[in-house]
Amino acid sequence: MNVFGDAVRFLNDPFNWTRPGSGILDLLVQHLQISGAAVALALLVALPLGIWLGHTGRGGAFTVALSNIGRAVPTLAILTIFAVTPIGFGPQATTLALALFAIPPVLTNTYVGFRQVDRDVVEAAGAMGMTGRQVTFRAELPLAMPLLMTGVRTAAVQVVATATLAALVAGGGLGRIINLGFGQQNYGQVVAGAIVVAALAVLTELVFVALSWLLTPGQRTLPRVRRRPAVA
Amino acid sequence: MVDNWDTILAYAAQHVRLTVLAVVIGSVIALPMALVARRSRWLAGPVLGLSTLVYTIPSLAMFAFVAPFTGLSETTVLIGLVLYSLVVLVRNFLAGLQSVPADVVEAARGMGYGAGRLLLRVELPLALPSFIAGIRIATVSTVALVTVGVIVGQGGLGQLITGGFNANFYRAPIVTGAVGCVLLALLADALIALAGRWVTPWTRTVRA
Numbered sequence: 001m002n003v004f005g006d007a008v009r010f011l012n013d014p015f016n017w018t019r020p021g022s023g024i025l026d027l028l029v030q031h032l033q034i035s036g037a038a039v040a041l042a043l044l045v046a047l048p049l050g051i052w053l054g055h056t057g058r059g060g061a062f063t064v065a066l067s068n069i070g071r072a073v074p075t076l077a078i079l080t081i082f083a084v085t086p087i088g089f090g091p092q093a094t095t096l097a098l099a100l101f102a103i104p105p106v107l108t109n110t111y112v113g114f115r116q117v118d119r120d121v122v123e124a125a126g127a128m129g130m131t132g133r134q135v136t137f138r139a140e141l142p143l144a145m146p147l148l149m150t151g152v153r154t155a156a157v158q159v160v161a162t163a164t165l166a167a168l169v170a171g172g173g174l175g176r177i178i179n180l181g182f183g184q185q186n187y188g189q190v191v192a193g194a195i196v197v198a199a200l201a202v203l204t205e206l207v208f209v210a211l212s213w214l215l216t217p218g219q220r221t222l223p224r225v226r227r228r229p230a231v232a
Numbered sequence: 233m234v235d236n237w238d239t240i241l242a243y244a245a246q247h248v249r250l251t252v253l254a255v256v257i258g259s260v261i262a263l264p265m266a267l268v269a270r271r272s273r274w275l276a277g278p279v280l281g282l283s284t285l286v287y288t289i290p291s292l293a294m295f296a297f298v299a300p301f302t303g304l305s306e307t308t309v310l311i312g313l314v315l316y317s318l319v320v321l322v323r324n325f326l327a328g329l330q331s332v333p334a335d336v337v338e339a340a341r342g343m344g345y346g347a348g349r350l351l352l353r354v355e356l357p358l359a360l361p362s363f364i365a366g367i368r369i370a371t372v373s374t375v376a377l378v379t380v381g382v383i384v385g386q387g388g389l390g391q392l393i394t395g396g397f398n399a400n401f402y403r404a405p406i407v408t409g410a411v412g413c414v415l416l417a418l419l420a421d422a423l424i425a426l427a428g429r430w431v432t433p434w435t436r437t438v439r440a
Contacts, residue, residue: 003300071369071372071373071376072372072375072376072414072417072418072421073376073410073413073414073417074375074376074377074378074379074390074410074413074414074417075376075379075380076379076380076382076387076390076393076394076410077379077393077409077410077413077414080393080396080397080406080410081410157288160290161288161289161290161291162290164290164292164293165290165291165292165380167292168292168380168382168383168394169394169397175292178292178293178296178383179383181296182296182299182383182384187299187300190296190299190300191296191297191300193293193296194292194293194294194296194297195293197290197292197293197296198288198289198290198293198297201288201289201290201293202285202288202289205288
């Protein structure tokens with residue numbers, strides 16, 4: 001297909017990468033800055049709240065309802081939501097919108113992760129003289145880590161993917177390449193942008209899979225890699 | 233005012249049309265895929281892995297991949313939406329089929345049910361709640377995703393959002409589009425939930 005040849009040619013032109021302001025590298029940095037800030041902001045809100053709700057066992061219905069509503073609200077609507085507030089449009093608005101969008105997966109998964117920790121373990125920890133804080137951070141948190149990190153990964157991939165939509169509402173990021181390509185009827189550039197964006201999303205997923213593997217205590221076995229039985 | 237309603241209704245109609253078509257086509261493709269994935273374990277892995285990969289690809293990129301072939305048409309949006317709905321549907325369909333108790337299948341076989349009748353009369357009805365759950369999730373997320381179709385000018389109510397944006401941040405259409413999307417998603421979810429209760433009367437009696 002000719003379009004893919006055009007896309008490869010677009011990606012092979014160094015000027016398309018280094019052009020100041022709208023080159024792929026500059027847009028990538030912008031994309032990562034917005035995404036990183038959004039994820040950090042979401043974690044700052046959702047992790048303490050999720051840990052507290054999960055530890056006390058309160059607010060189960062609330063978190064489920066929140067994640068359901070979160071799914072129904074179109075991302076484009078969230079990105080434009082701040083148009084009707086004094087914040088207006090701009091990178092801050094995009095970051096805030098993306099953060100808002102990333103809260104439900106982190107909150108829900110943290111809550112569920114804490115809730116599904118074996119009650120016997122929690123009781124045993126308490127019986128051993130651990131304070132509430134110690135139970136939370138030294139017994140429950142490590143056990144909830146895999147699910148918690150699943151939430152963080154879901155949120156991060158979502159944010160990186162959704163940040164491309166910012167281009168539709170005049171924001172920055174890698175979506176600009178696709179949007180400009182459509183504007184100029186240049187399908188080679190459109191596909192090239194799509195390749196870059198998709199690669200970044202898949203890469204984010206892989207990075208967070210590795211990160212969650214590193215952060216999960218206990219046996220460090222990659223999923224699917226089965227250890228050889230001890231008795232050979 | 234009347235003119236605005238014409239515009240809003242036209243966009244809403246496109247939104248509904250794209251959503252319904254995507255979920256229906258997605259379901260028609262997902263069922264055989266789930267059946268095949270259930271038959272052999274070495275097919276289930278790639279099918280589920282591929283669908284995860286599809287879900288990771290941002291929607292804007294998805295439409296951008298399809299657009300060179302189908303142009304600025306509804307078909308472009310529809311193909312993207314079907315691919316995304318497949319991810320949810322295949323997973324839920326497969327989970328539903330796998331949740332059918334083995335002894336029920338055994339009993340049906342013992343009563344002389346052939347493969348076709350077993351599927352239609354025993355397995356599909358028992359898997360129905362899981363199917364409906366999948367269709368609800370797919371529908372709600374499809375309603376949200378249609379808005380991204382604005383990139384090819386076929387975004388349903390999303391057109392109002394970007395239209396208002398381009399008209400010097402005119403807030404009325406932006407809010408109308410956003411609120412309309414949420415209402416549409418909630419309405420669709422409620423309708424499918426109702427229909428689900430209606431086609432699976434036995435799940436009601438268990439609760440009562």
